[in-house]
Amino acid sequence: MTLAKSILSGFAHIFYPRVCGVCNTDLIHAEKVICLSCLYKMPLTRFWNDADNPIAQTFWGRVEIENACAYFFFAKGSKYRPLLHQLKYKGKYEIGVELGLIFGQTLAKSDLYKGIDYTIPVPLHPKKLRIRGYNQAEAIAEGIAKGLDIGMDTSHLVRKEFTETQTRKSRTERIKNVADAFELKNGSELKGKHLLLVDDVITTGATIEACAAKLLTVEGCKVSVGALAYANT
Numbered sequence: 382m383t384l385a386k387s388i389l390s391g392f393a394h395i396f397y398p399r400v401c402g403v404c405n406t407d408l409i410h411a412e413k414v415i416c417l418s419c420l421y422k423m424p425l426t427r428f429w430n431d432a433d434n435p436i437a438q439t440f441w442g443r444v445e446i447e448n449a450c451a452y453f454f455f456a457k458g459s460k461y462r463p464l465l466h467q468l469k470y471k472g473k474y475e476i477g478v479e480l481g482l483i484f485g486q487t488l489a490k491s492d493l494y495k496g497i498d499y500t501i502p503v504p505l506h507p508k509k510l511r512i513r514g515y516n517q518a519e520a521i522a523e524g525i526a527k528g529l530d531i532g533m534d535t536s537h538l539v540r541k542e543f544t545e546t547q548t549r550k551s552r553t554e555r556i557k558n559v560a561d562a563f564e565l566k567n568g569s570e571l572k573g574k575h576l577l578l579v580d581d582v583i584t585t586g587a588t589i590e591a592c593a594a595k596l597l598t599v600e601g602c603k604v605s606v607g608a609l610a611y612a613n614t
Contacts, residue, residue, distance in 0.1 A: 402464045402476055414479045415464070423461060424454040426611055429491040436611055439586040444593045447575070447605040448493045452484040455582055455610035465581060465610060469517045477520025477581070480609055484521075485528015488607065497605065498574040499534040500526045503592055504563070506540040521609050522579035534576075537566055538592060563595050573601035583608040 399408040401416040408416055415423075428434035428450035437449040453461060464480070467473040488494040502518035510516060519535060526533040542562040565571075578592055583606070593604045 402467055403460055414476045426451050426454055429488055432493055436583055444590045447603050449606035451583055451608040451611035453610055455612040474515050474520045477517050478524040481521040481524020482528045485525035489529050496575050497529055497531055497577045499532050500577045500579050501534050501538055503580040503588055504538055504540040518580050537571055539564055563592050565595050568599045571599045571602050575603040577605050577607050580608045582610045582612050584612045
């Protein structure tokens, strides 16, 4: 690194410090969004090695999902909760991409997630997209796609209804809230594809169920699920 670049890097660090999204300690050069210590201690679900895990069971009898998992537990009071808050509300798109990449590299080692053709993020309504500026699920899906060395598709599954937030709704209310919120465009182009439907957090699974139901209307289409976090409590 030249002296000029070194000076510029120093100023950038002062005004835009690179700190861990969990513990707020300074990140070293090789670290991105989370320090190695916090990454090592992350409460991983390891559900990608178990076809009958609690997330997969959520969809039994509701919609035909091939496999389903999340990367880490999203427990109340966990020090890892701010990662999702920063991703969703604080403009930290890079958190989704980086953690998605790590998640994707993990899924690549699992026999359950072989043969995925595309990642598909749960879409936002255009109005909400304008308000937020980006889709946090798309950030995660982008990272997972890189980790799996596949493409990401954002053109076929769209959100047609601007629904109320799912926060504080019961499972039944969540299902009703999103039952007809999504639609497919040129769905025949997904014929015979195995898709990984991606969201940030899985709670009741209502949104995933509604999206998967639309995708599964395509002949020969298969759907698996990958979320960054699982709100188990």
